[in-house]
Amino acid sequence: MISIASRSRWICSRCMRTARTFSPVSLRYLPSALRKYSAEGGQSVEAEADLDKTRNIGIIAHIDAGKTTTTERMLYYSGVTRRIGDVDEGSTVTDFLPAERARGITIQSAAITFHWPPKPSEDHKGPTLEELKAKGLPRSAASHAINLIDTPGHADFTFEVLRSLRILDGAVCILDGVAGVEAQTEKVWHQASTYRIPRIVFVNKLDRDGAAFGRTVQEVGSRLGGWPAVCQIPWFENGYGRFQGIGDALSLQGLFWEEGGDGKKVKVSSLATLEKTDEKFASELKKARVALVELLSEHDDTIVENFLENDEDHLAVKPMEILESLRRCLFDQETRVIPVFAGASFKNIGVQPLLDQVLNLLPSPNERPDPEISIGSTKGGLQSLLKGDLIVQEQESKKLATQKKKKKSVSPYSEAQTAIQKLEGCALAFKVVSDAKRGVLVYVRVYTGSINRNASLFNTALGLSERAPRLLKMYASEAVEVESIPAGHIGVIVGLKYARTGDTLLSYPGNKTTPPEPLNTLQLRPIDIPPPVFFASIEPHSLSEEKNLHDTLALLLREDPSLHVTTDEDSGQTLLSGMGELHLEIARDRLVKDFKAKASMGQIEIGYRECISGTSSAVTKMFDKDIAGRKGKAGCTALVEPFNPDEYNAEQTETSEDLLLDEVRDGNRITIHAPSLISNDQGHHKGPKTSEELLPPHLNTTMVKTSLYNGCLAALARGPKNSFPLHNIHVTLTFDIKTDLFGTETTTSAISAAARLATQSALKEVESTSALMEPLMNVSISVNEESMGAVVHDISSSRGGHIVSLDDDGESSTSTAENNPDLPPIDVSKIYAPPDPLGPSTGSGVAGSNSLNQSRTITAKVPLKEMVGYLKHLRSLTGGRGTFVMSVDRFEKMGSQRERAVLTELRGM
Structure with a gap:
């Protein structure tokens, strides 16, 4: 890291600001300030609508990192609740579903509103941000409305996280101080990056044995692809004992929490006091302040000016100036600066300062880009x-x-x-x-x-x-x-x-x-729903319950669009598809226990796909039947061929005058041509125009396009050979109004039926080239060093997978999460991190690694069939300490021998 003093002196020196140094903690933790927020004032809150003092934030993390526990403390300290809920007891506010309380995990995102700091009275508006700025006070000195969403951490509920992220303005990413940056953390971090959501990191569970704040900070750089700005460091009793508080590098204060308390009382110690009582910790706190100012200087010229104004003294830079610099860097994602905070939510340590920084650093709705x-x-x-x-x-x-x-x-x-x-x-x-x-x-x-x-x-x-x-x-x-x-x-x-x-x-x-x-x-902006890979049959207990079951399933699908319901044409069974085993188990619980549906779910199966390797001829089919007592007649021509999504580029697709639609959905490409219906526009514009006068009064271009599209989708839902949904297929439909349109007899239902018949007939032509495809999963397995050999051998030999990489969580030199070729890689050796109590230091205060307890991550690609029920087997191999997450990588064509084995098993032969 280049020191500020060594940078060029061209930056003009400005007059010293009169803003005084503030104490973000001393403003906050007064017993009289903590009073219950009255829900009866909800309407007056809405009437204020002060967006500058509003935060829409989410809590994101790997499963079991402490999201719900942290949320419970936020609600308690803000006065919304009078007691602290416990995940293990099933008494939390945000995990209110019976299945959540029984399993101890978050399944459904919960939204909750509270004020921080708590309002002295309901009609008290408090100072404006301009008044705070004039007094040199931070945003956290005034009460803000926080709309908080607690999201799930399990990989099966990725869609639940996605639909919450898209409406957030900021997020708090919680890391387990023992496990560090885990696989699902990387995934949700990347998802938040796609929506350009500013994030701060809270390293939790520092009270546990094996917690390593320094190592976790390193992983933030190596695995999340950012520069960790360490704003707080952990404070251990006598340097290696009980986790008792945190050191705030912004205000140069030590915050001490008494053991066994509810966390409301915080003892604040100045740097001068710390130098007398705990000289080693005070020294490390000064190192953290120096490293923080040096890091910000690499990305923000204003902090360099502040540094020069203060006679090049890192400790003299005012906290407000550092906060504003952090905020500027956080909003500019190209700087990749990630503020990092410390605490232990279960022991009630560090939550109030975290809430302060949510207000100080994360944006209000007014500060977000145009949606x-x-x-x-x-x-x-x-x-x-x-x-x-x-x-x-x-x-x-x-x-x-x-x-x-x-x-x-x-x-x-x-x-x-x-x-x-x-x-x-x-x-x-x-x-x-x-x-x-x-x-x-x-x-x-x-x-x-x-x-x-x-x-x-x-x-x-x-x-x-x-x-x-x-x-x-x-x-x-x-x-x-x-x-x-x-x-x-x-x-x-x-x-x-x-x-x-x-x-x-x-x-x-x-x-x-x-x-x-x-x-x-x-x-x-719509959400891309990932394809389901597991399915199970749902059977009502009697025919009289069938209608109620379908009504209940419709409710369930409105709740969770990542679930799919289909009907098997051969058996007549209703099939429910989802993202994983746990996902379907929760769906079953919701159906049976919450919605009281009288039905049973069959064994969970894998959703295979079919593909073709040949190209059909152009097949024309005519539909000519009565539909619901009304004459229906329409024609359509279809041609099917293999499709490779990896080689497809939507921007380079050839256009033609009669092109009505060209879309990729669920791994298939559908192209619709409508000769005579689409014609060139005259004049300067190159695009097509619709000729609505060519169609009967009861039809328009959109209706024709939608009907053809839906008919094609219906045909692709069932393969010609093994009745599995089709994948990697390119269907070209042609609807010519001169030959396929029959006046008032041509209805939307007839057009859809003609498209389905034509597509099915074209698929029947290439049935002999049909092959089975299976889901290939990206699997990230976290194990200790001692168990790694056994897990690698099991994946590569017994389960037919192949290992992609073996990552040592502490020794990566470049970012593995968000490698942007336009940005320089993160050099882990330049990251400041305080030494861990039980780990040796490896230069510049960066924590070193331990021995056999070192966490390792195995990345592999494994067929989904081999991963069913894998968690129990992994726990037996690792003594209960191994965890894994997986996501669909792609559907891969099976070899003939494996296909025969799978079909034999499916048919029970």
Whole structure:
């Protein structure tokens, strides 16, 4: 690390600021400040709608890192609860589902609202941020509203984490101080990076035997791909005894918690006091401050100016100046600076300072980038839409009317501008929960305007309107009714019948149920749902229970779109598919115990796929039957061929005049051509225009495209040889209105049926080239050094997998998590980390590794079939200490011998 003093002196010296040095702890921990936040004031809180003093944050981490335990302490210290809940006792606020309390894990993301610091009174607004800045005080000196989401850590519930991350403004990543950076931590960290969410790290469980803060800090650099800015260091009794507190490198203070207390009383010691009572710890705290200022100087010129103003004294730089520098670096993700804090939530140590830094460092909704949206075929930001810029782009990319319609006095642009001005609110439904008492709860994040009670909400995904009879502010399983949910806030709508996870809801005034074009096509960023790899049959106990079962499954799918329900055409069985064994077990518990469905679930099976290696001819099929007593007639032509997703590039796809759709879904590519229906536009614009006058009055281009698409998907759901869903298939459909359209006899159902028949017939032609595919999993196994040999041998010999890498958690020299070729790699040797009590130091205070207790990570690719029930076997190999996570890498074609063995097993022969 280049020292600040050695940098060039071209930076001008500025006048010293009058802002005084603050003590972030001394402002906080007063007994009178801790009083219960009254839920009765929920409506007045909404009326304030002060976004600058609002934080929408999430808790993300590997399973069993202490997310729920930390959340419980936050609620206790903020005054929301009067007692601290315990995960082992099943008494936590956020884990309120019976299955969560029974298993001791988080299954469903829980949203909860509280204030930090607690408000002295409900009508007390407190100082503004401008007033705090003028006094030289941090943001944490004023009460903020925190909307917190506690997310699951188990790999089976990755989708639950994804749908929560997309609506957050910041996140706290919790690490287990004993296990360090684990596999699932890397995964959720990468997911948060895709949404560019600023994150701070809290190293938890430092009270446990084997905890190594220094080693964990190193892993933040080596495995998460960032520069750890150590803001706090652990304080051990006599240097190696009980974990008793933390040293704050920002304020140069020691924070001491008494053993066995509830954590409310914090003893604050200045650096001068520490030098008298614990000289070694004081020395390390000064090293941490020097390292922190030096790190920030590499990325922020302002902190260099502050350093020079203070006579090049690292300890004299004011805490407010360091906080602002940290904030600037955190918001600029190219700097890759990661603030790191320390504590032990179970022992009630370090949670209040963590809450302070959530307010000081993480952004408010006003400070986040413009949310990404799509409107028609145009993508951009929400604010660009509200200003009218996106409408101009949309008009340039697609003409909304024919020459006859252009004679109207009001232009489509004017209508769109008027519609935007009337827009009252835009929200994203990021989660749907079926509550036994309240019914269906739809969790929403409001991005602009507000959602008011009894407002009419237009669902742009489903194309229908619903009314919002009740609005709630959630406190986990408890709720307070409110009149409106303003922009930047998270709330719940009760009583919506159709809204699903990922739907965009618009609040639009007037009696007109549908907003004008193109506002009715507005979509906030959708979620990509990973393909399910496990399935099990669901059977009702009697025929009379069948309808109730299907209604219950529909509720379950609204809750969790990563579940899939299909019907086997041969056996008539209802099949439920999910992301893992635990995922399906939880779904069964929800069906049977929570929804009281009288049904049984069969044995969990693996979802195989089929592929083809040959190309069919163009097969034309005509559908000519009565559908529900109405004449239906339509034709379609299909051609199927193999598809390689790795070689596909959507941007380089050839375009043609008659192209209606070209989309990749679930590993298959679907291309739809419509000759005579799509024609070139005249003039400067290169894109296509629709000729709606060529179609009968009851059809339009969108309906034709959707019907063809759905018919093709139905055919791909069942392979020609073994009836498994098809994978890596390219289907080209052709619908020519001259030969395939028959006036009023051609309905959407007939078009869909014709597309399905044509695709099935084309697949039948290449049935002989069909082969079975199985899911190949990315598996990350964490074991100690002693057990590594046995685990590697078991994976490579007994389970048919191959080892990708063997990583020593403490010795990686470059980032393995987010390697960006445009950015230099993280040099672990330059990372400051305090020495661990039981580990030798390896230069510059970086913690060294231990011997056989050293954690190692094995990365392998293994067929899913071999990983069913693997956890019990792994625990027997590692003495109960091994853990693993896995995710789908791809579907891989089986060899003929393995295919015969699998089919023999499936058929019970």
